[in-house]
Amino acid sequence: MQTNFTPAQLADPHVAESEQILRKCVHCGFCTATCPTYVTLGNELDSPRGRIYLIKDMLENGRPADAEVVTHIDRCLSCLACVTTCPSGVDYMHLVDHARAHIEKTYKRPFMNRLVRAILAAVLPYPDRFRLAIKLSSVGRPFAGFLQHSPALKPFAAMLALAPRHIPPASIYAAPASHAAAGEKRGRVAILTGCAQPALDPGINEATIKLLTRLGVEVVVPEGESCCGSLVHHMGREEQALASARANVDVWTGELEKGGLDAIIITASGCGTTIKDYGHMLRLDPAYAEKAARISSLAKDVTEYLASLDLPAQMPKGVIVAYHSACSMQHGQRITMAPKQLLKAAGFNVRDPAEGHLCCGSAGTYNIMQSDISEALKTRKVRNIEATKPHVIATGNIGCMMQITTGTAIPIVHTVQLLDWAYGGDVPEKLKDLPLA
Ligand code: SF4
Numbered sequence: 001m002q003t004n005f006t007p008a009q010l011a012d013p014h015v016a017e018s019e020q021i022l023r024k025c026v027h028c029g030f031c032t033a034t035c036p037t038y039v040t041l042g043n044e045l046d047s048p049r050g051r052i053y054l055i056k057d058m059l060e061n062g063r064p065a066d067a068e069v070v071t072h073i074d075r076c077l078s079c080l081a082c083v084t085t086c087p088s089g090v091d092y093m094h095l096v097d098h099a100r101a102h103i104e105k106t107y108k109r110p111f112m113n114r115l116v117r118a119i120l121a122a123v124l125p126y127p128d129r130f131r132l133a134i135k136l137s138s139v140g141r142p143f144a145g146f147l148q149h150s151p152a153l154k155p156f157a158a159m160l161a162l163a164p165r166h167i168p169p170a171s172i173y174a175a176p177a178s179h180a181a182a183g184e185k186r187g188r189v190a191i192l193t194g195c196a197q198p199a200l201d202p203g204i205n206e207a208t209i210k211l212l213t214r215l216g217v218e219v220v221v222p223e224g225e226s227c228c229g230s231l232v233h234h235m236g237r238e239e240q241a242l243a244s245a246r247a248n249v250d251v252w253t254g255e256l257e258k259g260g261l262d263a264i265i266i267t268a269s270g271c272g273t274t275i276k277d278y279g280h281m282l283r284l285d286p287a288y289a290e291k292a293a294r295i296s297s298l299a300k301d302v303t304e305y306l307a308s309l310d311l312p313a314q315m316p317k318g319v320i321v322a323y324h325s326a327c328s329m330q331h332g333q334r335i336t337m338a339p340k341q342l343l344k345a346a347g348f349n350v351r352d353p354a355e356g357h358l359c360c361g362s363a364g365t366y367n368i369m370q371s372d373i374s375e376a377l378k379t380r381k382v383r384n385i386e387a388t389k390p391h392v393i394a395t396g397n398i399g400c401m402m403q404i405t406t407g408t409a410i411p412i413v414h415t416v417q418l419l420d421w422a423y424g425g426d427v428p429e430k431l432k433d434l435p436l437a
Pocket residue numbers: 024025026027028029030031032048049052082085086087088089090
């Protein structure tokens with residue numbers, strides 16, 4: 001694509017990067033076929049190609065964002081299916097990151113929209129606030145029907161619909177500690193405990209720590225970890241996201257220098273995509289660029305790390321698992337085979353739902369801010385999953401788990417919980433009542 005940025009504009013490294021990205025797009029439109037919003041809405045401006053044009057026009061003319069750009073960029077899930085599909089290697093992820101930051105700086109959103117976004121940014125990244133918000137949701141639940149009918153208040157209705165009715169007690173495994181390897185030690189890793197995940201399903205990190213230590217890996221939960229910054233990053237709140245990234249880089253660098261680390265284990269693929277991008281996010285910060293790149297190179301999804309441990313094959317269990325590949329797993333991190341291969345080797349009968357490339361509609365805060373599109377995508381996803389007639393659904397991202405579980409009665413667990421069970425751990429709590437357990 002031809003661009004016409006001035007030298008003065010290109011002096012801004014963010015603009016210079018976006019220009020390079022834009023120039024790679026050849027308008028072929030292959031990406032439209034796999035874009036969930038285009039598939040759902042059928043509007044070119046809700047396709048990757050349409051959004052690329054809007055972003056180009058906004059940046060090239062040095063304009064503040066307007067309502068049209070904001071509407072179509074806000075509808076983008078950042079699922080990155082377009083990046084997987086694009087034959088020209090267009091780095092849409094960093095282009096839309098730049099567009100979101102530009103929107104945040106130059107566009108004044110309507111009051112209620114600003115309020116909802118401010119609440120999400122102030123609550124979700126902090127586990128204690130998040131737990132409190134879930135507890136308080138029972139007070140608001142009777143008003144959900146009323147909230148649903150006002151466009152400005154609809155996000156609150158979506159929050160109430162997504163909030164679980166019960167939250168498990170905090171796990172002792174979330175506390176800073178070093179969990180020793182059982183038997184001969186074969187590695188040392190740090191684990192990101194996360195923000196929303198330990199509140200919603202502490203069993204995921206527990207299963208990870210128990211499985212890894214049983215396999216001979218020391219697992220450290222470092223003191224001072226914060227949210228990875230992904231949620232605010234996707235809202236265009238760059239400074240807040242960079243502050244989280246810097247804090248985590250400091251914590252993990254300290255741990256690295258103290259006892260060495262083979263990997264930083266991440267159990268939510270949405271966080272994994274962002275942490276693997278810390279090197280890029282902090283590339284312009286001389287104090288952090290090198291450290292952040294080192295941390296990104298150590299970041300591993302738990303299934304990526306387990307695949308390197310060469311686990312022994314297990315007897316078939318007769319359990320049918322529909323594997324839902326989160327967008328951040330398959331498109332963001334390009335991890336497609338490892339989770340399924342691990343599950344198969346662990347004795348599970350793994351099935352691939354149709355249209356696996358399409359997002360479930362979760363996408364961070366998307367299911368709150370864009371609840372209608374999110375709902376349509378969830379319905380489509382659940383239909384495809386249920387068609388495989390599974391006993392259980394497995395995935396590697398808490399956001400997808402919370403989204404899909406509101407649309408089906410089939411239990412959904414994290415892949416690592418099934419692997420922990422297969423390699424000597426307890427039956428996952430959600431499967432205890434099923435005849436297969
Ligand atoms: S597939 Fe790639 S090159 Fe083609 S229109 Fe989409 S982003 Fe541009």
